[in-house]
Amino acid sequence: MSEPVQPATETGATDADATDADAEPTETEPPAEGAETAETEPSSEDADAPAPVRTGAQSVVRSLENAGVEHLFGVQGGAIMPVYDAVYDSEMTHYMMAHEQAAAHAADAYGIVSGTPGVCLATSGPGATNLVTGIADANMDSDPMIALTGQVPTEFVGNDAFQETDTTGVTAPITKDNTFASSSDRVGDDVGEAFALAGSGRPGPTLVDLPKDVTNGDTDQEPGSPTLPDTYHVQERAPAEDVADAARTVEESNQPVLLVGGGVVKGEATEEARAFATEYEIPVVTTMPALGSFPEDHELSLEMGGMHGTGYANMALTHTDCLIAVGCRFDDRLTGGIETFAPDAEVVHVDIDPAEISKNIEADHPLVGDAATVLDQLDAAMESAPKATKWRATCKQWQSEYPMEYAAPEDEPVKPQFVVEAYDAATGDDAIVTTGVGQHQMWAAQYWTYTEPRTWVSSHGLGTMGYGLPAAIGARIAADADGNEDAAVIAFEGDGSFLMTMQELAVAVRENLDVTVAVLNNEYIGMVRQWQDAFFDGRHSASDYGWCPDFAKLAEAFGAKGIAVEAYDEVADAVEESVNYDGPAVVDFRVDPAENVYPMVPSGGDNGQFALAEDQL
Template sequence: MPERSAVQTTDESLSDRVSSGADAVVAALEAAGVDTLFGVQGGAIMPVYDALYESALTHVTMAHEQGAAHAADAYGVVAGDPGVCLATSGPGATNLVTGLADADMDSDPVVALTGQAPTDLVGKDAFQEVDTVGMTEPVTKANAFATDPDTVGVDVSEALALAREGRPGPTLVDLPKDVTNAETDQPPTTPDEVETPEVPGEADGAAVMEAASVLAAAERPVVLAGGGVIKGEATPELRRFATEYGVPVVTTMPGIGTFPEDHDLAMEVAGMHGTGYANLALQHCDAMLAVGTRFDDRLTGGVDTFAPHADIVHVDIDPTEHSKNVHTAYPLTGDASVVIDQLSDAMPRAPDASAWRQRCRQWKDEYAMEYVAPDDAPLKPQFVVEALDALTPRETIVTTGVGQHQMWAMQYWTYTEPRTWVSSHGLGTMGYGLPAAIGARVAADDDQSVVCFDGDGSFLMTLQELAVAVREDLDITVVVLNNEAVGMVRQWQDAFFDGRRMASEYPWAPQFDVLAEAFGARGFRLDTYDAVEETFRAALDYDGPSVVDAHVDPEEDVYPIVPSGGNNGKFAMNEEQLS
């Protein structure tokens, strides 16, 4: 963690009850406006939990520390403020690592507080001791080892500030038990400022003028909206720019919800399993306004073939992202909302792109997202997703695990608002969906529905968190697209490994509807088309957690697809085109 800057005291009423390092930790959380924590109790973190006993903070006890990290992650995605997770030392801390790595890849604001063996035992193989700081340094934005009860509150305050400042990300404070147990009378403090890489609010004016001229002169312009648009609260500015200047909008997976997918200019998601028309728009554009995207390999396919004709204007708060993966002709570093407005003000005219818009519309018709669903065949997962979408409000939050079900939820649900798509993007963490639904439910407005799409393989990894959903009486609807396989692995084995299905199919799987009932949730089994609407209405109407075990066609694959490292313009719409 960077060197501590000057601090100032906050609410004096909090300082009145600080008598230990643990009290200072809790007071720092309260002073920062934190209201909810996700965690698992244990020996080394116990002093902090004892301090929570008298606190107004809400604590959600998770079944597993990985679930706590994912729940905190999803809370941060939906709320826009850091989610906080707690774990004890040793296995508690190691179990957080997957969730922290996930948040780090997706630039999600998370703060982790971990217990640690007493300071004098650190490095001596004490009970449940691991090098938490060393272990998590590669997957956190910053971390710190607390050494002094008088300053531990500042350590936590800085972690909270760093998680949200600039490019968001996870931070961690490791809390030795002697530090949290020790006496202190230091009041909770918050930093005046934290030392982060300096990022200008505005981009360089001359660079903005040059970029605006390029965009205005384009005949085939495209906006590429990434997750940074949502994290930078720049959705209104991006929508205003695109509609005012008539520019088609493509999104990345993390950028889902930045632009309404039912809008005439929406080309939806690009990349490996993006729409054919989105990929064609990127491949044929002559100017691209890319905002808040890191151009990862799942988006670009082969970098050498990505957007070969485009002059790329790249807006990002992190200057290290410019030309990291794809050459950026016009890099603009700054706050997304501010820079988009700068560009809008600098545009000399709207681009002459009427013919281009017409071409994009033709691509949408030619490569429409369609599938065949015979009544006498097994349920198609695409139909299941579309049916639930039709029964839920536009603002419904969708969480997913990772795999085929994630792609179908991305492709066949219509997203119109930011912070309604919550998934694991960069790390691709199976099991993310259910604990994410818990975090999303806690963060969401009371009148928002929360739906989780999971696969049978992904659901098996974290289904113990159903106990939490039942205990906390959380109204979430989980739909398991059950194809009795790790479907994406099976699909790739069929396509690229000559059909050798090694360790990707399940000869036996539990009855998830019955299992849900054992947990105290409502369980439903879905096998036929004529039962879909009735089953979903019953699951949605249930005031609590429900699980729909939807048995879908085990041979159904995800299309379109671009083979890894391939040319996005050469996507396959079906198996025949892939071979």
């Protein structure tokens, strides 16, 4: 391997001691007779200069280096090979995933934990289409990510060439921006622009499709630092008059609620949200993507609202007279029926994306702008706190009336909630939780006490089964890169969800990544089974997973630590062993197959009429 190129400097240059092996030799004139022939050392400036860009692929890689990218997730293939060849000479670390979908999920999770766009790569055709689920997932959750896809040579595009797909056409509806690269001279800047767009304003996934002739083509154009297009503008501050009107509404309310959405985490506004809530003593409800944005052990926390939110959060949302929603898109899993959601509230809606304002819930006070900036504006405009002493007492009463409790008889199968609480107790506040999708996701959201942002990594809007393990890989790498090597990474998976991406154990073992996978194995697609019991007369059509493999033995076959648990008295030792194991561990918890997720608001229902048992649905 050639000497690696060093990471980008502040000026966008990179350091390298390497010379280009393909450079043409130059002829030099012999020194004139009598001339001095002392050897001259190259200046330190010349020694530190990067190898010149000579191909489009090298320009792509240089652009990523200029952006400060250190880690890549992908799967090699024919049309993306020129880019991978250029990566060979870079100091960026590439993680070869077992499947392209997992590459996208790992990059997505990397972006969630680090706050900077994750990068995934795939070849043309099936490589690109296998990324689609992960791209759509990132798009629904506004996660910063950039996808680089190989493409057949430009002259073959449109001719149904081998492994050709209209990647930009396929991904246009699920990307913040996508580009078909058409020039070797321009391709590096295309990538830089995509990187800048992915992390700016409302974050999201971007994509650059890279025809092989463009990446193989000659160029001497050095790409610059990531730059936003001139046409892209983000409104940071809300109009002062609108902020003042909203502040008067908050002051005059008697039953205010601060609804914190995922945009508070994306916008690095958790400190501002916490300060606003505590300064004015306003109870706080979070959406599921916002778990950790407000500490759940705080006396003002009502935890998560929505379909499987706490009873007290949903009661507060139903009875509030002033809802201050920040970075929230009011999706159906939060609101239930639109007509019954916060029916008596004046709604103050803060969001950086004007398209979200009044899209689902009508905003009485629309405040378009950056979450942190607008919260600071609102704080500055406040003249007094709302008189909400009785309201806070009512919220406390609801917490007593609707506690998050469950029965755990020792003579019955292990309850999944017990497993979640055991891992929470065994790890620190900096532990990162990732999940797949299903009942296990809800238990992980409900029974873990989240106190810090960017410690909850899950698939919210798209609801992608199998997300948990590849997300744990991306989260682990991001945490290590940020100096948080001691933070535990716990992936809660269901048996059905784990089966979809368990091949990524090979990656975790190969890279010796310290991740723990807790499989809450109830031998069902549990959430489907729960709905079938509630709404389909208990007809378990295609939801029974009694044929699952022994996940502990399967883990051992991959080279991971495998542990099986069937009784309560085995839980503590299994949790301790898996958390302390230096490398990937999988614990197959055989949990109660009849356990359901409650509280539950039926789809389109009234949040204030949540069910605590099946007979209440």
